[in-house]
Amino acid sequence: xxxxxxxxxxxxxxxxxxxxxxxxxxxxxxxxxxxxxxxxxxxxxxxxxxxxxxxxxxxxxxxxxxxxxxxxxxxxxxxxxxxxxxxxxxxxxxxxxxxxxxxxxxxxxxxxxxxxxxxxxxxxxxxxxxxxxxxxxxxxxxxxxxxxxxxxxxxxxxxxxxxxxxxxxxxxxxxxxxxxxxxxxxxxxxxxxxxxxxxxxxxxxxxxxxxxxxxxxxxxxxxxxxxxxxxxxxxxxxxxxxxxxxxxxxxxxxxxxxxxxxxxxxxxxxxxxxxxxxxxxxxxxxxxxxxxxxxxxxxxxxxxxxxxxxxxxxxxxxxxxxxxxxxxxxxxxxxxxxxxxxxxxxxxxxxxxxxxxxxxxxxxxxxxxxxxxxxxxxxxxxxxxxxxxxxxxxxxxxxxxxxxxxxxxxxxxxxxxxxxxxxxxxxxxxxxxxxxxxxxxxxxxxxxxxxxxxxxxxxxxxxxxxxxxxxxxxxxxxxxxxxxxxxxxxxxxxxxxxxxxxxxxxxxxxxxxxxxxxxxxxxxxxxxxxxxxxxxxxxxxxxxxxxxxxxxxxxxxxxxxxxxxxxxxxxxxxxxxxxxxxxxxxxxxxxxxxxxxxxxxxxxxx
Amino acid sequence: xxxxxxxxxxxxxxxxxxxxxxxxxxxxxxxxxxxxxxxxxxxxxxxxxxxxxxxxxxxxxxxxxxxxxxxxxxxxxxxxxxxxxxxxxxxxxxxxxxxxxxxxxxxxxxxxxxxxxxxxxxxxxxxxxxxxxxxxxxxxxxxxxxxxxxxxxxxxxxxxxxxxxxxxxxxxxxxxxxxxxxxxxxxxxxxxxxxxxxxxxxxxxxxxxxxxxxxxxxxxxxxxxxxxxxxxxxxxxxxxxxxxxxxxxxxxxxxxxxxxxxxxxxxxxxxxxxxxxxxxxxxxxxxxxxxxxxxxxxxxxxxxxxxxxxxxxxxxxxxxxxxxxxxxxxxxxxxxxxxxxxxxxxxxxxx
Numbered sequence: 001x002x003x004x005x006x007x008x009x010x011x012x013x014x015x016x017x018x019x020x021x022x023x024x025x026x027x028x029x030x031x032x033x034x035x036x037x038x039x040x041x042x043x044x045x046x047x048x049x050x051x052x053x054x055x056x057x058x059x060x061x062x063x064x065x066x067x068x069x070x071x072x073x074x075x076x077x078x079x080x081x082x083x084x085x086x087x088x089x090x091x092x093x094x095x096x097x098x099x100x101x102x103x104x105x106x107x108x109x110x111x112x113x114x115x116x117x118x119x120x121x122x123x124x125x126x127x128x129x130x131x132x133x134x135x136x137x138x139x140x141x142x143x144x145x146x147x148x149x150x151x152x153x154x155x156x157x158x159x160x161x162x163x164x165x166x167x168x169x170x171x172x173x174x175x176x177x178x179x180x181x182x183x184x185x186x187x188x189x190x191x192x193x194x195x196x197x198x199x200x201x202x203x204x205x206x207x208x209x210x211x212x213x214x215x216x217x218x219x220x221x222x223x224x225x226x227x228x229x230x231x232x233x234x235x236x237x238x239x240x241x242x243x244x245x246x247x248x249x250x251x252x253x254x255x256x257x258x259x260x261x262x263x264x265x266x267x268x269x270x271x272x273x274x275x276x277x278x279x280x281x282x283x284x285x286x287x288x289x290x291x292x293x294x295x296x297x298x299x300x301x302x303x304x305x306x307x308x309x310x311x312x313x314x315x316x317x318x319x320x321x322x323x324x325x326x327x328x329x330x331x332x333x334x335x336x337x338x339x340x341x342x343x344x345x346x347x348x349x350x351x352x353x354x355x356x357x358x359x360x361x362x363x364x365x366x367x368x369x370x371x372x373x374x375x376x377x378x379x380x381x382x383x384x385x386x387x388x389x390x391x392x393x394x395x396x397x398x399x400x401x402x403x404x405x406x407x408x409x410x411x412x413x414x415x416x417x418x419x420x421x422x423x424x425x426x427x428x429x430x431x432x433x434x435x436x437x438x439x440x441x442x443x444x445x446x447x448x449x450x451x452x453x454x455x456x457x458x459x460x461x462x463x464x465x466x467x468x469x470x471x472x473x474x475x476x477x478x479x480x481x482x483x484x485x486x487x488x489x490x491x492x493x494x495x496x497x498x499x500x501x502x503x504x505x506x507x508x509x510x511x512x513x514x515x516x517x518x519x520x521x522x523x524x525x526x527x528x529x530x531x532x533x534x535x536x537x538x539x540x541x542x543x544x545x546x547x548x549x550x551x552x553x554x555x556x557x558x559x560x561x562x563x564x565x566x567x568x569x570x571x572x573x574x575x576x577x578x579x580x581x582x583x584x585x586x587x588x589x590x591x592x593x594x595x596x597x598x599x600x601x602x603x604x605x606x
Numbered sequence: 607x608x609x610x611x612x613x614x615x616x617x618x619x620x621x622x623x624x625x626x627x628x629x630x631x632x633x634x635x636x637x638x639x640x641x642x643x644x645x646x647x648x649x650x651x652x653x654x655x656x657x658x659x660x661x662x663x664x665x666x667x668x669x670x671x672x673x674x675x676x677x678x679x680x681x682x683x684x685x686x687x688x689x690x691x692x693x694x695x696x697x698x699x700x701x702x703x704x705x706x707x708x709x710x711x712x713x714x715x716x717x718x719x720x721x722x723x724x725x726x727x728x729x730x731x732x733x734x735x736x737x738x739x740x741x742x743x744x745x746x747x748x749x750x751x752x753x754x755x756x757x758x759x760x761x762x763x764x765x766x767x768x769x770x771x772x773x774x775x776x777x778x779x780x781x782x783x784x785x786x787x788x789x790x791x792x793x794x795x796x797x798x799x800x801x802x803x804x805x806x807x808x809x810x811x812x813x814x815x816x817x818x819x820x821x822x823x824x825x826x827x828x829x830x831x832x833x834x835x836x837x838x839x840x841x842x843x844x845x846x847x848x849x850x851x852x853x854x855x856x857x858x859x860x861x862x863x864x865x866x867x868x869x870x871x872x873x874x875x876x877x878x879x880x881x882x883x884x885x886x887x888x889x890x891x892x893x894x895x896x897x898x899x900x901x902x903x904x905x906x907x908x909x910x911x912x913x914x915x916x917x918x919x920x921x922x923x924x925x926x927x928x929x930x931x932x933x934x935x936x937x938x939x940x941x942x943x944x945x946x947x948x949x950x951x952x953x954x955x956x957x
Contacts (some may be wrong), residue, residue, distance in 0.1 A: 074617060074618075075615075075616050075618075076618055122660070296703070442609075442610040443610075445616070498838070499797055499837065500642040500644065500796075500838045501646075501647040501650065501797060501799065502641055502647070504650075505649070506646075508614070509615050509616050509617065510629075530621070532619055546838055548842060557615070557617060559613070561613060562609075563608055563610070563612060566609060566641070567641045568642065569641045569825045571643070
């Protein structure tokens with residue numbers, strides 16, 4: 001193999017598995033270290049820089065980081081990254097004076113944001129400090145988008161949502177509530193310099209089975225619409241026997257909300273076996289803890305209507321083959337119920353975008369959007385969040401928002417949206433002296449801390465009683481020590497190596513090997529410990545001075561303990577903190593090299 | 607000294623040996639030697655050796671004398687029996703221990719100072735008695751613990767970090783062993799575990815004293831320009847013409863098929879040492895030829911490594927003395943100490 005280019009930001013970035021997996025590339029190990037040092041404000045702000053909504057995401061994130069976490073490959077349980085994110089929000093003080101401000105003098109550019117959800121708010125967050133004037137059109141009377149309407153308050157309290165949305169609006173966003181956009185053509189006429197569409201995927205999927213439209217008074221609901229009605233207080237009760245059709249995260253919110261509105265026997269009906277559920281495992285656990293019954297292998301067949309009233313639902317009971325590709329019907333049964341909530345997915349809907357404006361749509365009626373620039377086929381119109389590529393989750397919406405803000409800033413500065421500012425990196429030695437590091441390098445065998453919930457007997461008393469209590473100080477102290485500091489990299493300098501084997505012998509996971517070079521597939525057969533994870537990179541050094549062999553490091557389960565560097569007699573190994581330099585449209589802490597001098601004028605305004 | 611103890615990582619996938627132990631079960635305390643010390647590499651090779659041989663830790667006895675080398679038994683197989691003896695006396699303690707309990711696997715760790723200076727007489731007699739043990743000399747050519755004076759294995763002309771070049775002829779443990787009648791002689795290099803581990807395994811399987819001389823650079827006092835025992839010097843002057851594999855009993859059938867070995871030696875336990883390549887006219891069972899070869903290499907300033915000499919047939923300490931097959935601790939007291947009447951009977955023969 002060729003020597004690894006560790007000056008390419010992507011190499012070390014990929015070693016920081018959590019940060020690599022996060023769509024917004026939040027610097028997880030750094031904020032965990034800040035928590036460990038008790039610097040909660042800094043930890044919160046570091047989060048906010050990349051993910052904008054630490055308090056909200058600390059409760060609701062889909063957590064792509066956790067399955068990626070190296071700790072999971074070491075002792076089976078990833079670090080509770082998401083819970084620690086919430087800790088930064090719970091324990092921070094007043095950080096308002098450290099939030100970027102909009103300048104008094106505007107840059108003369110006006111941007112319209114349609115929707116006040118996570119993607120549009122991110123766009124505003126990034127552009128306001130640059131002097132943009134932003135008009136945000138929201139169809140409802142409160143900001144937040146689906147974070148408001150689709151996530152129940154017992155998971156995401158209003159005060160958290162209000163605080164993190166308001167801090168952006170307070171930069172001076174011209175927010176217009178109860179203002180649904182009904183025509184893009186009309187909006188285009190208003191002369192905005194750019195338009196950002198962040199309207200989500202607002203249409204819940206319908207289930208057109210016999211009986212669907214035979215009721216006199218409707219007891220069949222579309223999940224996301226029903227949650228929205230609950231959120232705005234339009235629905236305050238439900239029957240005692242409720243069937244939820246579908247088993248995604250929306251279904252989990254529906255069933256748990258039903259419990260709080262008077263539901264007693266609540267069944268979540270799934271077509272396929274459990275391993276194919278879309279819901280996050282922890283959301284399934286939380287629902288089952290509350291007594292929700294999840295029934296697998298039942299395919300809905302018809303709504304049973306008696307005298308204009310919903311009395312039950314008929315299901316085919318299925319038997320699946322291996323891999324759950326094909327099924328056969330074993331029997332057909334009727335399950336009695338008072339209400340049915342359909343939570344089988346949601347989709348984009350753009351009835352308000354005239355199709356002759358130049359915004360192209362694909363065969364599924366989803367707009368054609370450039371995934372790097374977030375620009376639609378109509379220059380100056382950008383999309384983000386669920387509106388761009390269909391339903392994803394909040395953290396993706398934030399990532400889209402950041403990219404769209406860069407594009408809008410380019411677009412308004414007459415710079416091509418395809419000229420993306422470069423991603424940078426920094427490596428800083430953590431050596432403080434002989435065998436002394438600026439980070440806590442010892443491996444802590446603590447197991448993952450479990451979130452404490454409000455007692456079941458008290459939990460259902462009100463709809464807005466938050467179930468998760470957050471980590472205690474003791475739990476936080478233990479959990480931060482589980483982080484393996486994957487951003488503190490083992491940096492190697494081949495010319496210094498005398499091939500004494502000290503690093504190889506001391507490595508607790510045997511991830512180092514000195515051997516003759518070869519192709520990757522061949523090298524992987526000659527490592528000190530068997531290579532179990534080919535998705536993880538091999539670091540390969542330049543030829544070593546004495547024998548011409550190479551140092552190979554299997555990044556898979558390195559615990560970043562620094563013992564290789566401590567035992568190295570020549571300091572060929574060093575532990576160096578890697579920082580990914582992510583470009584944002586507005587970055588008030590790091591001065592960036594402007595893409596072009598023309599674009600710089602507007603950036604300096606911050 | 608590292609800031610932390612090597613942590614035990616509970617990896618989901620852990621390799622275990624035949625008796626279900628991980629390699630970490632064969633490690634010991636953290637080394638307090640200098641970072642980069644060759645001795646630590648040898649320690650790691652010993653850990654690998656016993657783990658791969660699946661030797662139960664409680665069946666191992668590790669012994670040493672005084673010196674940097676003699677600290678190292680602390681750093682491997684924490685579950686083994688251990689004895690840190692007086693300077694140069696490892697061989698005597700090992701002889702006594704082996705006499706009392708022949709059922710353990712003995713490994714003695716010594717250094718060039720401990721064995722070739724103060725303990726030379728004891729080493730000679732342990733070789734003569736052919737005590738069944740691995741006698742490992744961690745050979746760095748200096749007295750590291752006392753700040754790097756040249757030792758009896760230092761080559762003529764080698765330059766210490768401070769002071770004059772060495773003018774006194776060195777003792778080569780391999781040539782010494784040949785003269786004393788050693789039955790197993792091998793030389794390795796701490797920077798080459800691929801060679802060292804098979805040598806150690808063969809040494810453990812050998813019935814008798816396996817003298818293994820391992821060049822082990824002292825990073826602090828003897829790894830500079832002008833030293834003949836530095837990492838760089840050994841890498842530039844090492845001759846690895848004799849290449850051997852150790853084939854344990856359990857692998858024998860599958861490995862022997864189609865292997866083109868120039869020579870095989872069957873050990874007393876049925877395992878095999880296979881010489882993959884030896885120089886022309888070299889016979890590892892011919893003392894004269896081996897001595898000639900080593901001296902020839904020496905005269906060219908080269909260091910011959912590999913399994914240089916072996917002979918499985920000579921009797922070991924216990925064969926020589928017709929001792930019981932069990933360790934003395936397993937003999938019933940009545941047999942071990944038959945009483946004064948039996949003693950009287952025995953003494954009649956000597957009157």
